[in-house]
Amino acid sequence: MADKKKTGLLASIGDSQIWKSIFRTGVPVTRRQRMMGVLNSVFLHLHPVRLPKHAVKLKYTWCMGGLSFFLFLVLTISGILLMFYYRPTVEYAYTDIMDLSEQVPLGIMREIHRWGAHAMVIAVWLHMFRVFMTGSYKPPREFNWAVGVIMLFLTLLLSFTGYLLPWDQLAIWAITVGANMARATPFLGHEGPGASLLAIGDINLVSMTSDIRFALLGGRFVGEGALLRFYVLHCVGLPFIIAILMAVHFWRVRKDGGISTPV
Template identity: 45%
Template sequence: MAGNGEAKGSQQTGLFDRVWSWLKSTELFRSIYQNDYPRDRRTRVMVLTNNLFLHLHPNLVTRYSIDYRYTWGLGGLSLATFIILALTGAFLMFYYVPAVPDAYFSIRAFDTDVALGQFFRNLHRWAAHTMVIVVMLHMFRVFYTGSYKGPRKFNWVIGVFLYMLTLLMSFTGYLLPWDQLAYWAITVGVNIGGAVPFVGDQVRRILLAGFDITGATLVRWYTLHVIFLPLIAFWMMLLHFYRVRKDGFSATKPIPIEDHPILGKVKE
């Protein structure tokens, strides 16, 4: 690779190229990027094995995995929404006060007084709704492609837990603005969940930290929303991704309908 640049001749290279190749030769740059831009087999593998995050992927994938119409990237986009929510959520936490009625006024001040506050609150809200939709669509995709079978059995079960966690993370966040929408949507929601046979009253009291939605409920749901549920979701996501890596992608060579092992039996 290094010989490539020299062969082009020194007269032709512009200022940018010279600065760039100097930058690439510095000790700092080479300590961060341990191989040159990946153009051959060896460096294409190295770029994955040398990187913690890219290491989630295998070095090679079947050519059917790169057809985006197979997965529509829904699992990856679920992760993307989770990361966006964690980042915008941390920004919201700088200003949010989990108390009654300060919560409401801190949100209103966040919209008007904080630079880009309104934008980041919008992003947090729409990303949260999007995450619920994307996680659901991901589940539908995995079911309809039969990707829960064989070695991936238990990963499907982990996925069902992650789906429930997504709903709970969204639902606990719903109360936090402490406006009329939040308060009454949570009232209805808790009434739905509090209808557990025999222990319904106890469940309601645990959920509400009392008999009504109060400041104590807000603190409890805030804690669940910002640390407890995301932490559990984070660990389950690690398990989920590890199993995807170990079990392999499910995209395979499409089987022509007439040769299909199952449809082959069908007389039409």
């Protein structure tokens, strides 16, 4: 064909059957293609197709919600890699971490995971700070704010449960300090106000081996049971819950009218 002039590599890739089978809309050049590209992608369709102009300004959004989500993904991936090397038993936990830092070539997954977790806690706080300062919690977004508060709490719990896993001095004593709070829970902890009221005759229903701290630690102190419980909560339980809430959160951002706009 005469008019088939110089087609670049990129353009011919964009024209190929493989590319078109993956990205139905082709290379996003025209306005229509760009809109369809967002609509047709399972990932990008978290976003609307068009946004009010202030919604893409960093000065307004601080990008902290997005970064919180991104850090969650980074932590999930690095966490999965760490799970290949780590056994949650008192016998192996600490030595597995030692091996991880000394034997695994180019191993910075533990660093990524640890510093990324700190960064996520800060990012979540800052996201909340921004949402407050722009008044974005106000109707109709009040329920989504509440969902966000629960996720903030879950983020801290995720970090807290992960704190124990290296099984070093820092870990068990930080968790001991934290878990000792639980025994003072009113009615549910054996040193909590009102716990002694829950008794049948002389038998206390809430004792050192049946209170909420025992349930949390799977024992009377931070030991084998606590390590396994925290591991399961950290790797499966809490991420499962927070992932569901994230879906709700993102969905509601869209359903409540998208990012907040001046009213």
